[in-house]
Amino acid sequence: METRADAVAAAVEIGELEPTALSDADAGALAEVANAAEAVDAPFRAPVDAAYVRRGHLYGHDMQPTHGLLVARDGERIVAYAELHISVWDNADVLFVEIEEHPKYRDRGIDDRLLEQALERARAEGRTNVLGSAWLESHRLTFWERQGFPVVTRDANRRLVLADLDRPKLAQMLADAEAASTDYELVDVPNPSPDDLLASLMAVHNAINDAPLDDLDIEDDAWPAERVKAYEQAMTARGMRMHRLLARRTSDGAAAGHTVVVVEEDRPRIGAQEDTAVIREHRGHRLGIRLKIAMLDRLAELEPQLDYIDTWNAESNTHMVAVNDAIGCFVVARGHEVQKRI
Numbered sequence: 001m002e003t004r005a006d007a008v009a010a011a012v013e014i015g016e017l018e019p020t021a022l023s024d025a026d027a028g029a030l031a032e033v034a035n036a037a038e039a040v041d042a043p044f045r046a047p048v049d050a051a052y053v054r055r056g057h058l059y060g061h062d063m064q065p066t067h068g069l070l071v072a073r074d075g076e077r078i079v080a081y082a083e084l085h086i087s088v089w090d091n092a093d094v095l096f097v098e099i100e101e102h103p104k105y106r107d108r109g110i111d112d113r114l115l116e117q118a119l120e121r122a123r124a125e126g127r128t129n130v131l132g133s134a135w136l137e138s139h140r141l142t143f144w145e146r147q148g149f150p151v152v153t154r155d156a157n158r159r160l161v162l163a164d165l166d167r168p169k170l171a172q173m174l175a176d177a178e179a180a181s182t183d184y185e186l187v188d189v190p191n192p193s194p195d196d197l198l199a200s201l202m203a204v205h206n207a208i209n210d211a212p213l214d215d216l217d218i219e220d221d222a223w224p225a226e227r228v229k230a231y232e233q234a235m236t237a238r239g240m241r242m243h244r245l246l247a248r249r250t251s252d253g254a255a256a257g258h259t260v261v262v263v264e265e266d267r268p269r270i271g272a273q274e275d276t277a278v279i280r281e282h283r284g285h286r287l288g289i290r291l292k293i294a295m296l297d298r299l300a301e302l303e304p305q306l307d308y309i310d311t312w313n314a315e316s317n318t319h320m321v322a323v324n325d326a327i328g329c330f331v332v333a334r335g336h337e338v339q340k341r342i
């Protein structure tokens, strides 16, 4: 017997949108689906709006627009979507697929149809290494399991609530970290960065490749000069104020590490922790903690309205997690990455 849900699923049509030319209405509809889904799966996340969604698709993380955008419509209404993301800098075989459904449209196989089309496209383009993600114990995780995508790494969303920081304790920790890294200085890097820092920034971006991947089977990220520049441009184009501190050895100017926090102009109470990394040969001088506490001091001055900063770490990244826990981060949610070769 056909149920009402089956009938709705059959009536839903899958189409495609051009990610670089979204209308206000379509961007708003995508935001609505994302917000409705997150209200169920991740209620601690702030809602997004049409402008945020449009800029995200247009500029990505480094001026690379979203690769493909499949949408499921019930009549005129967008009720689910699949975003397809690639990197043009590395991992030529990887396609990252992010699927969201409006909660009222779940369990009708719309996500299966979206994934089927995404995989067709992946095969056509030779992208045989397909990745996805899901919150822990979520509807999406069950979906990936059903689709035969095993979990390859577990991560956590940690949050730092700035009003709750123990500032005197942080000041003491910063003094201890400075004492352990006396041959290093921290340099404030503007966006756009000056060309004479380009080689240093390439080196510190590249250090992220030492973050543990667990069973995630991907190649290293590549950080050529164009990507460093494109990343900075994308943050500006997306309305993100970028704060970056670079650590370098005073004696020879060698780049040692960096940390980046971005604050959205439209939602200035929310900060996002981008990379923190210390190049291997410079580790063990507490530079990670020094960079992060110095960043908090800087943000207190430049972004006094900031309420919290969110960060993501692999559960197995004991060194980064130790730094984050020491400064006062707490876990708001856990997530999983999934992967399948097709």
Ligand SMILES: CC(C)(COP(=O)(O)OP(=O)(O)OC[C@H]1O[C@@H](n2cnc3c(N)ncnc32)[C@H](O)[C@@H]1OP(=O)(O)O)[C@@H](O)C(=O)NCCC(=O)NCCS
Binding pocket: 207, 208, 209, 210, 211, 212, 275, 276, 277, 278, 279, 282, 283, 284, 285, 286, 287, 288, 289, 312, 313, 314, 317, 319, 320, 323
């Ligand atoms: C997280 C990170 C910045 C910490 O570096 P750091 O500030 O130099 O670390 P610390 O000075 O606190 O190191 C404490 C000890 O752990 C060791 N250590 C730090 N990171 C290490 C790593 N990734 N692997 C092995 N040992 C490490 C140090 O050598 C030091 O050992 P010691 O006490 O015997 O001298 C660094 O591990 C890193 O850059 N990792 C790769 C990038 C990354 O994972 N970024 C976060 C992504 S979410």
